[in-house]
Amino acid sequence: KQEVTQIPAALSVPEGENLVLNCSFTDSAIYNLQWFRQDPGKGLTSLLLIQSSQREQTSGRLNASLDKSSGRSTLYIAASQPGDSATYLCAVPTQGGSEKLVFGKGTKLTVNP
């Protein structure tokens, strides 16, 4: 059974700092991994979808990496800003390219001005 873990559960950093959020999963036979952002009281916003054939995917100040063999992904945020404060969730298919996703509990990020 696919399980997703995100550590730490919460992270507080000063503005301008570079940071890394971690995601680990138990079944590495996945086709992709998705990172989401959730603001308080809001829905999830898709940030990056990284395919199993890719090792990295970049969007602006965000960079996601995927290491299937070790069952890990990281989301790197460069030059953090207060507006980056949110909860970040990663999700992987239950298996292969299944449409059923398993989500981590998320990392709540606070960027202090």
Next chain:
Amino acid sequence: DAGVIQSPRHEVTEMGQEVTLRCKPISGHNSLFWYRQTMMRGLELLIYFNNNVPIDDSGMPEDRFSAKMPNASFSTLKIQPSEPRDSAVYFCASSPFGSSVFNEQFFGPGTRLTVL
């Protein structure tokens, strides 16, 4: 593009009442998903449809929950009768490609349900 639309945004009801949540997926998307989010359990998939057909409802907690997708642009999630433990945020999401390496999911704003 309007994105995934959900209604109502907030619903407060009394135990035993019927609750109907509505979702309009992004036009052209083939798959639709209903999720429930709570502090204790996080985000859980309840059911999903592909081309309007229910594919997997193993996440539906009880027979009190039912979902329909009568056409490509509309889906409902119904709880009858509702109970206080059903209080949660319910999200609808849609995806364009079905089972695929490209199956990125797009979420609606959610419906916050409170059952008193």
